[in-house]
Amino acid sequence: MASKFIVIEGLDGSGKGTQSKLVTDILKDRGYKVKKLTFPDYDSPTSSLVKMYLGGELGDNPDDVNAYAASAFYAVDRVASFIQSWKKDYQECDYIIADRYVTSNIIYQMSKVSDDERDDYIEWCEDFEYNRLCVPKPDVVIYLDMPPAVSQKLMSGRYNGDESKKDIHEKNMNFLLCCRESALYALKKLNWEHVMCAENDTPKSIESITQLILDIIDTKL
Numbered sequence: 001m002a003s004k005f006i007v008i009e010g011l012d013g014s015g016k017g018t019q020s021k022l023v024t025d026i027l028k029d030r031g032y033k034v035k036k037l038t039f040p041d042y043d044s045p046t047s048s049l050v051k052m053y054l055g056g057e058l059g060d061n062p063d064d065v066n067a068y069a070a071s072a073f074y075a076v077d078r079v080a081s082f083i084q085s086w087k088k089d090y091q092e093c094d095y096i097i098a099d100r101y102v103t104s105n106i107i108y109q110m111s112k113v114s115d116d117e118r119d120d121y122i123e124w125c126e127d128f129e130y131n132r133l134c135v136p137k138p139d140v141v142i143y144l145d146m147p148p149a150v151s152q153k154l155m156s157g158r159y160n161g162d163e164s165k166k167d168i169h170e171k172n173m174n175f176l177l178c179c180r181e182s183a184l185y186a187l188k189k190l191n192w193e194h195v196m197c198a199e200n201d202t203p204k205s206i207e208s209i210t211q212l213i214l215d216i217i218d219t220k221l
């Protein structure tokens with residue numbers, strides 16, 4: 001039987017990496033077989049086009065590569081990694097935990113289309129990846145809602161203050177704010193689970209967010 005497939009989503013610096021590791025460890029401690037995935041798969045050459053795009057080789061503005069082209073870059077990385085490395089895990093594990101997935105295209109790339117094209121974009125994106133490329137559809141998508149002003153602070157140490165190391169998404173606050181709008185739209189339309197990660201612009205503790213995620217997993221799956 002296929003794994004229960006959980007996606008941890010959120011904007012840059014929202015805590016996806018931190019939480020997906022903690023949740024994976026807790027499920028393993030409970031005795032389950034768990035595979036943790038991270039997208040894009042930066043260790044693999046399959047992410048080359050994503051690296052070119054985020055590195056600004058195709059233009060310094062995210063809009064220089066349209067929503068559908070950029071989505072295709074991320075999609076081919078995902079399907080190649082599925083075929084090459086986690087197809088078997090998907091059949092054999094109890095849980096797959098993915099840090100980002102198809103749902104990241106719906107957040108980041110959908111922000112490039114007009115409001116009245118959003119539904120078409122979502123339909124195209126889901127059909128392309130789940131039906132045509134045949135990567136598995138998640139059972140639950142957990143959206144970590146950390147306000148961008150807070151996540152920017154959380155990430156401030158990452159590049160030791162060297163702004164030039166940020167990728168074309170990270171250095172464009174305006175783009176990130178549009179992505180947050182897309183995320184909230186998708187959250188409602190696609191019934192993602194909403195985890196509020198801050199109160200009055202103060203992040204909740206890492207442990208309390210992990211507990212909220214586990215509560216969702218235990219109730220939904």
Ligand SMILES: Nc1ncnc2c1ncn2[C@@H]1O[C@H](COP(=O)(O)OP(=O)(O)OP(=O)(O)O)[C@@H](O)[C@H]1O
Binds near residue numbers: 016203
């Ligand atoms: N609730 C929290 N409170 C305080 N610090 C946090 C919290 N969650 C995460 N952090 C810290 O914030 C930083 C960003 O977290 P993390 O790397 O998990 O985010 P991410 O969503 O994976 O980021 P990216 O999208 O850039 O990969 C890390 O230094 C992490 O330790």
Ligand SMILES: [Mg+2]
Binds near residue numbers: 017
């Ligand atoms: Mg991360």
